[in-house]
Amino acid sequence: DTGVSQNPRHKITKRGQNVTFRCDPISEHNRLYWYRQTLGQGPEFLTYFQNEAQLEKSRLLSDRFSAERPKGSFSTLEIQRTEQGDSAMYLCASSPRDGGPYEQYFGPGTRLTVT
Amino acid sequence: AQSVTQLGSHVSVSEGALVLLRCNYSSSVPPYLFWYVQYPNQGLQLLLKYTSAATLVKGINGFEAEFKKSETSFHLTKPSAHMSDAAEYFCAVSAGTALIFGKGTTLSVSS
Numbered sequence: 469d470t471g472v473s474q475n476p477r478h479k480i481t482k483r484g485q486n487v488t489f490r491c492d493p494i495s496e497h498n499r500l501y502w503y504r505q506t507l508g509q510g511p512e513f514l515t516y517f518q519n520e521a522q523l524e525k526s527r528l529l530s531d532r533f534s535a536e537r538p539k540g541s542f543s544t545l546e547i548q549r550t551e552q553g554d555s556a557m558y559l560c561a562s563s564p565r566d567g568g569p570y571e572q573y574f575g576p577g578t579r580l581t582v583t
Numbered sequence: 584a585q586s587v588t589q590l591g592s593h594v595s596v597s598e599g600a601l602v603l604l605r606c607n608y609s610s611s612v613p614p615y616l617f618w619y620v621q622y623p624n625q626g627l628q629l630l631l632k633y634t635s636a637a638t639l640v641k642g643i644n645g646f647e648a649e650f651k652k653s654e655t656s657f658h659l660t661k662p663s664a665h666m667s668d669a670a671e672y673f674c675a676v677s678a679g680t681a682l683i684f685g686k687g688t689t690l691s692v693s694s
Contacts, residue, residue, distance in 0.1 A: 472626070501681070508592075510673050510684030511627070524680055559626055571617070572682060574626035 470494070472575035474560050480581045481550055488546045489578045493562030500543050501572060502535055504528065505557040517543060550582045585610045585678040589685035597693050602646075602661040604688045606674030609655065615677035616657045618648055621687075622670045630672075633657060644668070664692045 473492045481487050493500050498519050503511035514533070516524040519540035529535075532550075537543040547554055557579050561572040590605040608614055613635055619627040631642025638650045648659045657674060669692045675682040 474626075499680075503682075508686070510675070510687050511682070512684070513681035516680045526681070561627075571629065571632060573629070574619075576624075576626045579624070 472560055472562055472573055474558075474575040474578050476578060477576060478579050478581075480583065483552060483582055484549055486546065486548045487550060487580065488544055489558055489560075489580075491543045491545070491560030491575060493542070493560070494564075494573055496564065497562035497573075498540065498565045499563040500537055501561040501563075502543070502545050503559040503561065505559055505577070506555075511559055514545075547580075550580075552582045555580055555582045585614065585676045585683050587674050587676050587683055587685040589672075589674050589688050591688055592686065593689045593691070595691040595693065596664045598666055599663050602659070602664045602668065602690065604659040604672050604674075604690065606648075606657045606659065606685060607655050608657060608674070608676050610676055616648075616650065617675040617677070617682065618642065618646070618657075618659050619673045619675060619684075620670050621673065627673065630659070664690075666692050666694065668692055 475490045500517040502514040505511040513526050514529050515535050517537040520537050532548045535545045557577045559577045561574045563572045586609045588607045616633040618630040621627050630646050631640045633640050633650045641647045646661045671687045671689050673687045674685045
């Protein structure tokens, strides 16, 4: 069990550019979550996958955001046409098939800075 | 709808003193509650969870929390603070698949 990993750990981009983040969950965890955390706030839920199916999306996930989890393993979160308001820590979490109630294990996060 | 309120954005204690971090929840169904800790530039680590079994829950690093339905509270305590406990602490409630987090409490420990 190597834990949830996220890459890159830090990303600085210019406004209007596209960025993509990757999350590798704990092996055999079939549930995967993305959260966003801004300074001084707790994490806010963005989206949830069970295996390869995206089952829930928050209203925070605007049309510029897209997430995928091909083959039900790693996941990617893409932000198109980044805005300064997208600057935040993006956290990924996973939970096991039979785990509960929905105990989630978090990765170290990707800190995005939009200049 | 579920929600969590953490009272006090910043708590300061001396090393060896009692740690008390407050969390109140709102839930229309029996809640599942969690405490997470976050060190600078790191992700969240689960400290403990309440799953409707024992109301007094013991977690890692000497932390524990007591579920009080009548007070809708799930406060986190530790009898004796250590310098390494300095971090940000988040209370969360399960809302189906998502976790709903409070705004966090920063714990400072002085020697």
